[in-house]
Each structure stands twice: as structure tokens, then as C-alpha cells.
Amino acid sequence: DTAVSQTPKYLVTQMGNDKSIKCEQNLGHDTMYWYKQDSKKFLKIMFSYNNKELIINETVPNRFSPKSPDKAHLNLHINSLELGDSAVYFCASSPRGNYGYTFGSGTRLTVV
């Protein structure tokens, strides 16, 4: 029933580990996104993925890699986690055209 679902909701891990966050949308939307929200609530685009076209925010370290097996899924893999990666990561999707996003419930990542 959930429109955009993310797993896990919480993720606590040690520095240096590799982890993945999964996202799935059942809205039939064309484009999916990953955003990072820091402790000050600022949402910053990381990636957008539309029909196999990947747009990367150039400020995102290459330790972060999106993987999209199909139009309904966009996963985020993070290598060699650092303390500064701690944040809430939101997946979102949007239909064709300039319409607003639907967000997933977020994944709170804590690196210790």
C-alpha cells in the first residue's frame, strides 16, 4: 500500500563499513531521487535517476553509488562509511513533468 518505501528505517554501523539502503516506489513514477538531510534539516540532492539516465551531484563522494535494477527501485550503496555520513537519507519519486515529489519515510543512518 505504501507509495515509496525505504528499508531499513534505522541503520547504526561502524566507520569503515559498507551498507546499502533500498527504495521502492509503486506509483509508476519516471524518476527517483536520493536526498540527504542533515541535522539542520537541509535537504540536499545526491542523485536522480530517470530511465537509466543518472544525474550525480558533483559534491557527492564516489563512496556513494546508486543502483537501479528497474524503474521502480533505486538503491543506495555506501562504501567505507565515515562519521560525517550520519544523516537521514530520503528516497523520493516524481512523475513525468514538473510535479512535486513523493518521499519515502527516510533512513536514519548513524555511523559510530
Added chain:
Amino acid sequence: QKEVEQNSGPLSVPEGAIASLNCTYSDRVSQSFFWYRQYSGKSPELIMSIYSNGDKEDGRFTAQLNKASQYVSLLIRDSQPSDSATYLCAVNSGSARQLTFGSGTQLTVLP
């Protein structure tokens, strides 16, 4: 210069009052404008979208857009304590399909 700017607040209004939230943006070719509401610990929720100059009303919410001044605002009439949240302004610029968000304004409606 930030692409989308909002007063971070916090903004406090009494119950029943009008809350006014403001946002400015730097990219003149911006086409689509959105307001999201985010409760603490929750994900952003789309509450208003506006694409043309002028006002757009939806229930107690009114979005106002002035492209010449690069300004978009959200008015909440008859504010309720349940409106207490962070309000995020978002702008879609040109051919990019990505939304750029402001840092949000925290609104508290006092009973």
C-alpha cells in the same frame, strides 16, 4: 549565495492567527514551486504547488508567487497547533528535474 532561501525561524503564532512563510530563489528560469510540510521525525509531505504568478488557494493554505521578485510565500489561515512543523520551500529550475530545497522555517502554533 544560496539558491533557495527561507527564514529559518522559529516562527511562533497564536492559534487562529495567520502564519506567513516566505521564500526567495535565485534562478530566474525557475518554473515550479512547492511547499512541503515536515513534522519532526517524519518525511516531507507536499502541501502546495504553484506554477503561475498570483495566488493559489487550497483550504486554509494560500501560496503566492511573484516571479519578477523571485519570491514565493505560503499563508496559513486559522493556524492550528497541528500546523506546527517545519515548512520547506522547493524550486524546480529549468530543464533540471531536481528540486532545490530551502533550509526550512520552523513554525510553532501556540494554543
